[in-house]
Amino acid sequence: xxxxxxxxxxxxxxxxxxxxxxxxxxxxxxxxxxxxxxxxxxxxxxxxxxxxxxxxxxxxxxxxxxxxxxxxxxxxxxxxxxxxxxxxxxxxxxxxxxxxxxxxxxxxxxxxxxxxxxxxxxxxxxxxxxxxxxxxxxxxxxxxxxxxxxxxxxxxxxxxxxxxxxxxxxxxxxxxxxxxxxxxxxxxxxxxxxxxxxxxxxxxxxxxxxxxxxxxxxxxxxxxxxxxxxxxxxxxxxxxxxxxxxxxxxxxxxxxxxxxxxxxxxxxxxxxxxxxxxxxxxxxxxxxxxxxxxxxxxxxxxxxxxxxxxxxxxxxxxxxxxxxxxxxxxxxxxxxxxxxxxxxxxxxxxxxxxxxxxxxxxxxxxxxxxxxxxxxxxxxxxxxxxxxxxxxxxxxxxxxxxxxxxxxxxxxxxxxxxxxxxxxxxxxxxxxxxxxxxxxxxxxxxx
Ligand code: NDP
Numbered sequence: 001x002x003x004x005x006x007x008x009x010x011x012x013x014x015x016x017x018x019x020x021x022x023x024x025x026x027x028x029x030x031x032x033x034x035x036x037x038x039x040x041x042x043x044x045x046x047x048x049x050x051x052x053x054x055x056x057x058x059x060x061x062x063x064x065x066x067x068x069x070x071x072x073x074x075x076x077x078x079x080x081x082x083x084x085x086x087x088x089x090x091x092x093x094x095x096x097x098x099x100x101x102x103x104x105x106x107x108x109x110x111x112x113x114x115x116x117x118x119x120x121x122x123x124x125x126x127x128x129x130x131x132x133x134x135x136x137x138x139x140x141x142x143x144x145x146x147x148x149x150x151x152x153x154x155x156x157x158x159x160x161x162x163x164x165x166x167x168x169x170x171x172x173x174x175x176x177x178x179x180x181x182x183x184x185x186x187x188x189x190x191x192x193x194x195x196x197x198x199x200x201x202x203x204x205x206x207x208x209x210x211x212x213x214x215x216x217x218x219x220x221x222x223x224x225x226x227x228x229x230x231x232x233x234x235x236x237x238x239x240x241x242x243x244x245x246x247x248x249x250x251x252x253x254x255x256x257x258x259x260x261x262x263x264x265x266x267x268x269x270x271x272x273x274x275x276x277x278x279x280x281x282x283x284x285x286x287x288x289x290x291x292x293x294x295x296x297x298x299x300x301x302x303x304x305x306x307x308x309x310x311x312x313x314x315x316x317x318x319x320x321x322x323x324x325x326x327x328x329x330x331x332x333x334x335x336x337x338x339x340x341x342x343x344x345x346x347x348x349x350x351x352x353x354x355x356x357x358x359x360x361x362x363x364x365x366x367x368x369x370x371x372x373x374x375x376x377x378x379x380x381x382x383x384x385x386x387x388x389x390x391x392x393x394x395x396x397x398x399x400x401x402x403x404x405x406x407x408x409x410x411x412x413x414x415x416x417x418x419x420x421x422x423x424x425x426x427x428x429x430x431x432x433x434x435x436x437x438x439x440x441x442x443x444x445x446x447x
Contacts, residue, residue: 001034001360001428007047008033008040015056022105024324028112028349029056031356035431038420051439054447058111060084063104064154066132068146070139080151082130082158082166083111088441091162092128093118093377095169098147098176100135107131109324110169110348114377116434117370120409123381128164130155136171148179156184161192161387167380168197170323173243174209178202193387196380200392205383207398208376212346213247214399215375216319218406220344221255223367223426224317226414229342232256237315237340239263239307240322241284241291244346244373248319249277261313263322264291268310271301314338321346329354336362345369356427371409371430378405 003009015029033052040046066078081104084092094114097107107129115127134147159166168177177197184194191202198204207214217231224230236257238245241264249259258274264284269275269291279297283289292303311318311331318340320326326347327335332355335343343359344367345351351359359366379402386392410426416436417429 001357003030003034003037005037005040008037008052011052011056014053019105019108022108024109024349025105025112027353028109031353031427032112032116032431032435035428036435038422039432039435042420045443046439049439049443050447051442054442055086055115055438056112058083058085058108059087061104061108062158066134066147066150066154068143068150070143078132078134078147080130080132080154081107082155082164083107083128084158084164085111085127085129086115086438087126088438088445089119090124090126092164093125093167093380094127094129095131095167096172096176096180097129097131097169098134098136098171099131100133102131102133106324113348113370115438116431117374118377119434119437120371120412120430121374121378121381121405122408123378125377125381128166129169130166131169131172141175144176145179148176149183152180152183153187156187159184159194161194161384165193165380165384166195167377168243170242173197174199174204193384196383198383203383203387205379205386205398206393206395207402208379208383209243210247210250210399211379211402212244212373212376213249213321214251215378215402215406216244216248216321216344216346216372217251217255218375218403219367219372219410220252220317220319220342222407222410223344223365224342226410227365230256231317234258234316235260235314236317236319237261237310237313238319238321238346239268239310239326239350240320240347241280242321244376245319245321246277246281246284248321248346249275249280252317252319253277257317260315261310262291263307263310265307265322266290267292267303267305268307269294269301269303270313271298273298273300311335312338315340317342317344319344319346320350322350323347324349325352326350327355328352329358331355332358336364341365343367344372346373348373360425366427368427368430370434371413371426374409375402375406378402
């Protein structure tokens with residue numbers, strides 16, 4: 001797919017000129033603009049209202065200093081971010097990422113994608129994202145706690161249950177959300193649903209931990225079935241070994257697939273007998289160790305340094321669940337050459353534009369992240385509902401709602417792709433469906 005529409009090319013130019021050195025943000029915007037070409041050609045109101053010029057500019061960008069004391073008593077300083085991108089359809093909502101690669105451009109790409117993702121869920125949530133360049137690897141529990149407290153000591157003044165509701169993302173799980181919530185409560189003297197992904201004892205939702213991975217598999221299964229296939233009997237490769245990857249593995253296996261590989265940022269394991277998920281959970285969730293430890297449980301499996309090689313393993317279905325741009329053109333070609341016919345994205349923007357071209361050239365089924373991984377934020381939305389009514393729903397009730405939401409998202413992507421003349425292009429369908437709701441709300445609310 002190419003961006004040829006003059007008006008949208010002009011917008012892309014503005015984005016690149018006004019936001020230099022933010023390649024991930026440029027990439028995320030370009031993908032959406034490409035999909036919107038038939039929309040603006042058919043509906044001039046989206047040009048006349050200046051809605052796209054407004055969408056690409058965050059409503060508010062917050063950057064702040066996060067000083068904290070390490071275990072040796074030395075002062076460390078990190079940078080914190082919260083991008084409140086768009087509140088047309090609800091309070092800002094989106095995760096916090098703690099990773100040394102975090103910078104303004106990364107948080108902006110994630111916040112921009114979140115607008116469309118949240119819209120697709122049909123729940124009333126605007127788009128936002130935040131995080132820090134803090135590297136939690138090798139830090140003690142006390143250091144993590146002090147960092148989270150310092151981070152929230154600034155962030156608290158910008159968020160609230162009806163304003164902006166952060167959640168987890170890479171390296172921000174139940175432990176970090178607990179420390180962030182505790183500090184918010186202490187500073188504001190309120191007990192509110194200001195964060196999602198909370199512990200079950202203090203307002204968390206059952207099935208939130210599983211939601212992104214399970215939701216990814218529900219979306220994938222819908223996409224497979226619409227094309228006469230299913231997970232049953234298929235060989236699957238999953239990158240990552242974190243929250244999304246673990247629960248994607250669990251659900252794909254429950255749906256009859258065999259997951260043969262997973263990775264962390266050091267390397268990947270290949271277990272032709274099927275990855276032993278209990279061992280992965282023990283290594284990653286309990287011990288917080290490296291994936292190479294898997295060989296202690298299964299010496300017959302293989303471990304390879306580096307992550308890229310995971311995409312050379314023959315499989316039917318690939319579920320990237322680690323990080324952005326993890327599948328480049330070369331890896332996509334390797335997947336296609338080895339028989340992979342379906343890529344469905346758990347991580348945000350895991351495929352480079354070159355990789356996406358390869359999927360389409362090879363007529364592979366392609367489930368884009370903002371639709372396929374929307375299950376996490378959808379259950380976060382359900383956590384907000386439970387907090388508002390001060391009730392907790394059963395796992396089964398939340399999971400059933402999640403299944404319904406993911407089916408609805410798939411149907412919507414399929415229908416919008418068809419309506420705008422791109423049948424089977426779920427990427428375009430997701431971008432268009434997500435855009436229409438937000439754009440119409442923005443137009444209705446005036447500038
Ligand atoms: P986690 O921190 O739980 O896990 C991330 C996993 O990816 C880890 O195994 C990590 O390895 C690996 N990883 C990170 N960076 C790289 C890299 N550069 N190369 C290879 N592997 C890497 O995060 P999540 O599972 O929560 O998030 C994974 C992806 O899913 C992210 O893109 C996130 O934005 C997206 N997502 C998450 C949602 C959620 O609900 N959690 C919701 C929607 C999307 P290591 O431990 O070595 O760093």
